[in-house]
Amino acid sequence: MYPPIQLFDPASSTYTYVLHDPATREALIIDPVDEQLARDLAVLRERGLKLLWTVETHAHADHVTSAGLLAEHAGARTAAPEGCGIGTAAVQLKHGDVLKFGGEEMLALHTPGHTAGSMSYLWRGNVFTGDTLLINGCGRTDFQSGSAAALYRSVTEVLFALPTETVVWPAHDYQGRTHSTIGAEKAGNARLGGKTLAEFTAIMDDLNLPKPRRIDEAVPANQSSGLRHDAGGGGAEPRAAQGYAGDVTPQTAYEWWKQGQAVLVDVRTDAEREWVGFVPGAVPLAWKQWPGMAVNVAFDEGLKAAVPPGKKALLMCRSGVRSIAAAKRATELGIEAYNILEGFEGDPDENAQRGKRGGWRLRGLPWRQG
Numbered sequence: 001m002y003p004p005i006q007l008f009d010p011a012s013s014t015y016t017y018v019l020h021d022p023a024t025r026e027a028l029i030i031d032p033v034d035e036q037l038a039r040d041l042a043v044l045r046e047r048g049l050k051l052l053w054t055v056e057t058h059a060h061a062d063h064v065t066s067a068g069l070l071a072e073h074a075g076a077r078t079a080a081p082e083g084c085g086i087g088t089a090a091v092q093l094k095h096g097d098v099l100k101f102g103g104e105e106m107l108a109l110h111t112p113g114h115t116a117g118s119m120s121y122l123w124r125g126n127v128f129t130g131d132t133l134l135i136n137g138c139g140r141t142d143f144q145s146g147s148a149a150a151l152y153r154s155v156t157e158v159l160f161a162l163p164t165e166t167v168v169w170p171a172h173d174y175q176g177r178t179h180s181t182i183g184a185e186k187a188g189n190a191r192l193g194g195k196t197l198a199e200f201t202a203i204m205d206d207l208n209l210p211k212p213r214r215i216d217e218a219v220p221a222n223q224s225s226g227l228r229h230d231a232g233g234g235g236a237e238p239r240a241a242q243g244y245a246g247d248v249t250p251q252t253a254y255e256w257w258k259q260g261q262a263v264l265v266d267v268r269t270d271a272e273r274e275w276v277g278f279v280p281g282a283v284p285l286a287w288k289q290w291p292g293m294a295v296n297v298a299f300d301e302g303l304k305a306a307v308p309p310g311k312k313a314l315l316m317c318r319s320g321v322r323s324i325a326a327a328k329r330a331t332e333l334g335i336e337a338y339n340i341l342e343g344f345e346g347d348p349d350e351n352a353q354r355g356k357r358g359g360w361r362l363r364g365l366p367w368r369q370g
């Protein structure tokens with residue numbers, strides 16, 4: 001028996017969990033936080049883990065997931081509860097579904113209440129309860145399709161039906177506690193232990209919690225796996241804090257390019273350009289290349305040669321994620337670099353197919369194949 005790896009984001013008091021199969025090193029991550037992307041990639045690298053899945057317990061209101069970024073950087077597939085409106089997740093989980101990693105299996109349990117789609121996940125005597133059941137507490141039920149009655153049923157009928165020794169791993173703790181057990185929560189949870197539905201509803205009605213600070217930004221971002229394509233039509237959305245000049249829509253990028261202000265650099269692989277299509281006149285300069293998607297050692301020299309002083313660089317990849325890494329590198333090289341939102345093909349749709357959700361091609365901008 002080995003425990004999950006528990007990681008903490010202090011800004012949102014969020015716990016992220018990494019589970020793995022020690023034999024195959026295949027892993028899964030639950031509720032990753034975008035600001036902790038570098039830490040999580042380092043954990044995976046240091047432990048020699050291959051990330052197969054990113055999994056959400058629900059669309060969070062207090063922080064943004066790194067699921068989309070992990071899919072891009074670590075090659076994971078995204079999974080999320082089907083009732084959470086996370087249309088970009090490749091797998092929409094239903095109650096009873098199983099996610100496999102190596103010889104391990106994790107079972108999805110629909111536990112609505114904090115949100116209508118919320119799920120908990122059961123793995124080897126551990127239950128990851130998201131915001132359904134917290135240590136000596138529970139998720140609030142006053143927004144985002146929350147329901148105190150649904151949460152009461154989820155906890156008392158689904159989670160409390162698990163063996164008492166089952167270890168409870170919540171999505172948050174605001175007081176530094178790390179885990180609990182079903183037995184301890186059944187006996188002592190101040191909101192739910194031994195309480196009737198009426199008592200519980202009265203407690204929840206009385207909480208009067210302030211709205212999470214980032215709710216208006218976080219929920220829509222989480223419903224697209226944390227990939228924020230939110231730049232306004234006209235100009236660039238400043239992203240200086242993130243290490244590059246900004247994000248631009250494909251249309252804005254096209255205008256800047258046509259006006260001669262900027263050089264359009266396609267950072268996809270040769271194979272992507274060949275098979276999916278390319279923009280005539282764009283500079284082909286891969287950020288990463290097969291095999292292994294290692295960073296292209298000729299990127300820096302190629303970029304410096306392609307972008308004359310005084311011109312901006314517009315970086316385009318498949319969906320606007322790899323191009324962020326390339327834009328950061330370009331900025332380090334002293335170039336005013338912008339990421340093109342949505343990339344060439346946009347995000348995957350509900351069938352995990354690209355090309356229907358945004359992207360240079362869908363926006364009707366010039367491109368060719370073959």
Ligand SMILES: N[C@@H](CCC(=O)N[C@@H](CS)C(=O)NCC(=O)O)C(=O)O
Nearest residue numbers: 061062131137138139140211212213
């Ligand atoms: N103060 C935090 C939010 C705290 C909060 O509302 N947490 C939610 C989960 S995102 C909750 O369900 N809390 C239950 C509780 O505090 O009892 C923020 O501004 O982000």
